[in-house]
Every structure is written in C-alpha cells, then in structure tokens.
C-alpha cells in the first residue's frame with residue numbers, strides 16, 4: 001500500500017521568519033503520518049529555520065534542488081551532503097523550472113537523483129510535458145523518456161523509495177489543472193514505464209504525485225485516481241490554511 005505524500009514546493013518564496021510562522025501554524029494540525037506524509041520543500045536559505053521549527057512535529061523537511069557533488073568549486077550551489085546533515089529528507093530534482101530556466105538535462109537529473117540517494121535522502125523527480133508536446137500527442141513518449149533517463153542506474157530498491165512528480169508544464173501556476181482523467185492517464189503510463197524498466201512489484205511500490213494547480217477544491221478528485229499517490233503543490237502550499245486543507249484531503 002502506497003502512503004500518500006503531499007509536498008509543498010515553496011519555490012523562491014518565504015524568508016526564515018515566515019517559515020517559522022508557517023510551521024508554528026500547521027505543526028499541531030497535521031494528519032497522522034501513517035495516513036499522509038506532509039512535506040515542505042523550502043528555499044535553501046530557509047532550510048535551517050524549517051528543520052528547527054519542524055522538530056518534534058511530523059512535518060518532513062525537503063529541499064528544492066541540490067548539486068550532484070558533495071563539495072568543491074561550485075559557486076552558488078547547494079551541497080546534498082550539507083542538506084542531509086541539516087536534516088532534509090527529500091530533495092526535488094528536475095523541476096520544470098530548473099530544466100527550463102537553468103538548462104538541467106535528463107543526465108543532470110539522473111546525477112542529482114544519485115547524489116541525493118548517496119547522501120541518505122530521497123529524490124522527488126519531476127517530469128512533464130509542454131503544451132506543444134501535449135497538442136502534438138507526444139506526452140507519453142516524452143514522459144517515459146524522462147523517467148527512463150532519470151532512473152538510469154538506480155536499483156529497484158531505490159526506485160521503490162523515490163517519488164515521481166508528474167507536472168504538466170502547462171498546468172503549473174496557471175490555474176489550469178489537468179483533469180483528473182488526464183493526470184491519471186499519464187501517472188498510469190509512468191507506472192507502466194517503471195514496470196517495463198524494473199518489474200511490477202517495483203512499479204506498484206513507487207509513489208507518483210501530480211503537480212500543477214493542485215488546490216483544496218480539486219485535491220480530493222485528483223487523489224481519488226488509482227495511480228495518483230500525492231501532490232507537489234506550489235501556490236496553494238504557501239498559506240497554512242490551504243496547506244492544511246490539502247494534507248487533510250481525506251477528512
């Protein structure tokens with residue numbers, strides 16, 4: 001049985017004081033972690049505040065990116081080793097904003113996923129198509145290519161521990177959510193891709209999130225789909241009330 005995982009991706013929002021205030025507002029209201037995993041991925045500059053504030057709560061701290069090296073001459077980059085030392089549990093890898101604005105390739109995503117595992121954390125690997133690709137009927141091919149490249153060289157055991165986030169680029173921050181049928185279709189295709197690359201047991205164990213304008217008013221319907229195990233949420237994760245409604249979608 002896959003445990004649902006709702007992860008807020010704050011992107012480049014919030015400062016340490018706002019981070020502490022947010023965590024203080026949600027920490028005693030989060031769902032039982034055996035039913036839903038509640039995760040916040042903060043900017044690197046807020047990680048210390050997030051981890052300290054979330055101590056003694058079930059909120060799981062995450063980061064939005066990491067370099068694939070542990071240390072060295074990589075100006076401006078964030079070490080996965082230091083993130084792990086600070087207490088981070090998940091790292092988002094290959095978000096479409098990183099692929100688009102910072103030219104991260106499938107190969108970079110694969111290296112980063114391996115570095116995240118090498119440092120004892122778990123990657124949330126993002127995949128998804130543009131509107132042009134969807135309109136050209138290329139979604140499934142594109143997404144399975146991204147999945148195959150991201151997982152290259154990972155063991156079945158690692159794949160069972162990571163999370164894949166399906167985020168259609170055209171639905172991110174636009175208010176245009178994929179319909180639950182569209183989201184389910186691609187998440188099912190991702191699971192079938194994992195089954196082909198590994199085996200059915202691995203595919204059945206891997207959690208797949210949907211991301212793209214997930215909100216309190218559509219989370220229930222999306223989460224009701226058999227192959228959607230969670231959400232990667234941008235805008236609607238920035239307010240405590242809205243984040244709490246998302247993680248409590250089962251209530």
Ligand SMILES: O=C[C@H](O)COP(=O)(O)O
Pocket residue numbers: 009095167171172173174175211212213214232233234235236
């Ligand atoms: O990582 C989160 C996604 O990019 C979705 O963002 P959004 O919920 O603001 O559309």
